[in-house]
Amino acid sequence: xxxxxxxxxxxxxxxxxxxxxxxxxxxxxxxxxxxxxxxxxxxxxxxxxxxxxxxxxxxxxxxxxxxxxxxxxxxxxxxxxxxxxxxxxxxxxxxxxxxxxxxxxxxxxxxxxxxxxxxxxxxxxxxxxxxxxxxxxxxxxxxxxxxxxxxxxxxxxxxxxxxxxxxxxxxxxxxxxxxxxxxxxxxxxxxxxxxxxxxxxxxxxxxxxxxxxxxxxxxxxxxxxxxxxxxxxxxxxxxxxxxxxxxxxxxxxxxxxxxxxxxxxxxxxxxxxxxxxxxxxxxxxxxxxxxxxxxxxxxxxxxxxxxxxxxxxxxxxxxxxxxxxxxxxxxxxxxxxxxxxxxxxxxxxxxxxxxxxxxxxxxxxxxxxxxxxxxxxxxxxxxxxxxxxxxxxxxxxxxxxxxxxxxxxxxxxxxxxxxxxxxxxxxxxxxxxxxxxxxxxxxxxxxxxxxxxxxx
Numbered sequence: 001x002x003x004x005x006x007x008x009x010x011x012x013x014x015x016x017x018x019x020x021x022x023x024x025x026x027x028x029x030x031x032x033x034x035x036x037x038x039x040x041x042x043x044x045x046x047x048x049x050x051x052x053x054x055x056x057x058x059x060x061x062x063x064x065x066x067x068x069x070x071x072x073x074x075x076x077x078x079x080x081x082x083x084x085x086x087x088x089x090x091x092x093x094x095x096x097x098x099x100x101x102x103x104x105x106x107x108x109x110x111x112x113x114x115x116x117x118x119x120x121x122x123x124x125x126x127x128x129x130x131x132x133x134x135x136x137x138x139x140x141x142x143x144x145x146x147x148x149x150x151x152x153x154x155x156x157x158x159x160x161x162x163x164x165x166x167x168x169x170x171x172x173x174x175x176x177x178x179x180x181x182x183x184x185x186x187x188x189x190x191x192x193x194x195x196x197x198x199x200x201x202x203x204x205x206x207x208x209x210x211x212x213x214x215x216x217x218x219x220x221x222x223x224x225x226x227x228x229x230x231x232x233x234x235x236x237x238x239x240x241x242x243x244x245x246x247x248x249x250x251x252x253x254x255x256x257x258x259x260x261x262x263x264x265x266x267x268x269x270x271x272x273x274x275x276x277x278x279x280x281x282x283x284x285x286x287x288x289x290x291x292x293x294x295x296x297x298x299x300x301x302x303x304x305x306x307x308x309x310x311x312x313x314x315x316x317x318x319x320x321x322x323x324x325x326x327x328x329x330x331x332x333x334x335x336x337x338x339x340x341x342x343x344x345x346x347x348x349x350x351x352x353x354x355x356x357x358x359x360x361x362x363x364x365x366x367x368x369x370x371x372x373x374x375x376x377x378x379x380x381x382x383x384x385x386x387x388x389x390x391x392x393x394x395x396x397x398x399x400x401x402x403x404x405x406x407x408x409x410x411x412x413x414x415x416x417x418x419x420x421x422x423x424x425x426x427x428x429x430x431x432x433x434x435x436x437x438x439x440x441x442x443x444x445x446x447x448x449x450x451x452x453x454x455x456x
Contacts, residue, residue, distance in 0.1 A: 002079035004059055009041070011071050012048050012364060018070050019043045020232045021063050026076075030058045038076060041069075042233035042328070046367060047360050056080040066165065068232065159186035169230075171196040235329035245391045249305070249426040253386040254435055258443040259407055261417045266449045270343075279347040283419075284322075284376050286452075287399045288346060290445040291374060292318055292339045293456050294438050301395045301438050302371050305428055312429055321373035321390055322350065324357040331357045332390050334370035378402060384420040394429045397442065398422035419446075 009019060022040040026032055035051040038058075042048075059077040063069050158175035160168070164187055168175050173195045180187035231239060263286050271281045295302045295318055303314045320338035324331045333356070335341070335349045356362050373390045378401035387396045400420040407416035423439040430438075445451045 002057065003081045005054060005056070005078050005080050006062070006074035007038075007053060007076045007078060008072050009063075009069050009075050010050070012041075012043060018068055019048075021065050021067050021069060021075070022047060023065055024061055026058050026061075028058050028060050032056060032058060032078065043364065046234070046331075046362050046364050047328070048364070052078065054078055054080045064165070066169075159184060160188075164189055164192060168192045233328060234326075234331065238330045241391050242388050245389045248391075249389050250428060251386070251389065251424050252427045252430075252432070252435065253422055253424040254432075254439050255384055256421045256423075256439050256443045258419055258421055258446050259416045260402055260419045260446050262448055263446045264402065264417050275344050276347065279344060280351045281347055282350075283402060284374070284399065285343070285347050285350060286446060286449060287376075287397070287442070288320060288322075288338070288350065288374060289343060289452055290442045291372070291397055292320065293445065293452055294441040295372060296339065297441060297455065298434060298438050300434060301425070301430060303394050303429055304371075304392050305394070305426060315371045317371070319369050319371045321370035321393070322353055323373060323375035323387075324354055326358050326360065326362075328360060331362055331367060332370060332373055333357050333362045333366040334373075336369070372396070374399060378419065384422045386422065387424050389424060389426060393426075395423060395425040395435075395438070398424075421446075 019041040022042050024039050026038045032052045033055050037049045038052045039050050040047055056078040059079050061076055063075040160175055173192050175187055178187050178191050178195055181191055182188040267281055267283055270276055299314055302318055303312050306313050317337055318339040319334040319336050321332045321334040333353050370390055372393055373396040375387050375398050377385050377398050381401055383400045385398050387398045389396050402417050402419045404415050405418035407414050421443055425435045
């Protein structure tokens with residue numbers, strides 16, 4: 001008979017305490033092999049694929065798609081050791097866990113009382129890079145389930161696709177109470193919406209406390225109503241990081257309008273060079289190079305504030321962050337040691353970074369360790385902004401859209417290509433003189449790209 005093993009959600013190496021189940025790659029009854037991808041999870045920083053640690057047969061999934069799970073919680077049960085035995089019978093007493101939209105059966109993990117006296121706690125087998133250590137994370141205390149709930153018989157899980165489950169959760173509809181009209185009795189969006197409409201009709205008129213007259217309540221699904229979006233994973237991490245940064249570091253933002261006609265001409269010329277035939281050359285490449293040179297001239301701008309020791313930590317390396325608007329929210333992956341790269345290498349790194357982040361393949365390592373950031377707000381048709389610092393950094397540069405503008409040259413009015421630079425900085429570290437010098441240097445190099453050669 002196959003031995004049933006539970007795979008617990010690991011800490012993927014960033015000290016995180018929880019993750020969201022994005023998509024299961026397997027289902028009960030499937031045969032799996034070691035290192036076969038079984039699930040995608042979304043942490044506060046990235047989407048990560050988890051492989052199976054064993055060969056065997058999937059007995060059951062212990063967490064649903066969209067569910068937030070604490071590190072160390074069992075997420076899948078796999079029968080190991082008897083490939084021909086089929087899905088193994090669960091040897092432990094099943095308990096009922098209440099979810100947002102239905103009930104499902106889960107296997108109770110062995111308690112400490114079930115182990116022999118003096119026996120050391122069994123270590124969970126983990127994969128390289130996903131080390132789970134005893135007491136390595138702090139978990140929120142769980143609310144105790146009522147005894148009556150634990151004695152109920154397990155309810156069959158309603159058949160519904162993840163988008164339908166999400167809709168039901170948003171509308172407050174229990175799938176367990178619905179009769180599905182879809183294929184095989186599955187619940188459809190129409191089933192959920194009809195149930196929501198019926199619930200609204202029942203609650204549209206409620207008596208006031210003394211029962212003298214009805215009170216009309218707003219329909220939750222009516223036009224002009226409200227919609228609530230769950231904040232999870234990257235978006236929740238971004239929200240927390242922005243609040244922390246805005247209310248911890250005193251922000252100052254300075255602006256500089258720059259004639260970038262020379263830079264745009266240089267972009268066109270570089271694109272024609274054979275060395276750049278296979279890389280994308282954009283104005284952002286020259287902005288990045290200009291900022292890297294400005295950091296070399298003014299090292300204090302590439303630093304951080306250590307609140308514990310009340311010290312300024314100057315970084316003598318540059319991990320250049322690039323803000324990317326991805327489907328899952330704002331990501332800021334960074335190019336490691338960007339100051340050491342040649343111009344073709346920097347161009348290739350910028351392109352690869354953006355493609356990887358937008359595709360959702362950025363790893364926690366890609367998102368960690370940044371020292372200074374660029375945000376290209378110009379791609380959204382915006383002239384300028386007041387960007388918020390990435391936590392742990394002292395400066396962020398915003399590059400606005402490039403457009404034709406009237407410009408005075410030698411007393412004569414001309415039409416030039418212009419852009420606005422915005423530099424936000426931590427005023428605990430960078431004063432107005434230093435911030436202005438950095439912004440002025442970047443602007444001077446974009447006005448005349450030959451300065452990049454002279455100053456580098």
